[in-house]
Amino acid sequence: MDNKKFESVGIAYIKASYNNTIVHITDLCGNTIAMFSGGEVTKHDRLKANPTIAMFVAKKAAEKAKDQGIKSVFVRIKGKGGILAPTPGPGANAAIKSLGREGIKILNIVDTTPTPRGGPKPKGGKRGRRV
Secondary structure: OHHHHHHOEEEEEEEEOOOOEEEEEEEOOOOEEEEEEHHHOOOOHHHOOOHHHHHHHHHHHHHHHHHHOOOEEEEEEEOOOOOOOOOOOOOHHHHHHHHHHOOOEEEEEEEOOOOOOOOOOOOOOOOOOOO
């Protein structure tokens, strides 16, 4: 009984940078069910990270996942990370909202954007740059 309950659960990996949005849906074992990116929806490079394009990407991925029998997902959002891009890109929230609108139940949302802990030694020596 429990195995049938978990057959319809998957994991949605949303990689949202400032240049593109990728939605990758797998089952719990990690086997790919659907994977789409902003470049497959639009031909304009400047629009790939747009929230509207991210909505269409998530919609296409959700339709394919529903055909495979996925009814609910755990969502893992990832941005570029580092000091210059500490948050996910603009398409992350739109992709999550679109997954919910397509009828896929969202069980959990986790942000897995890498954050620097300490990082490399800053330039300038022990006493810093002296002007």
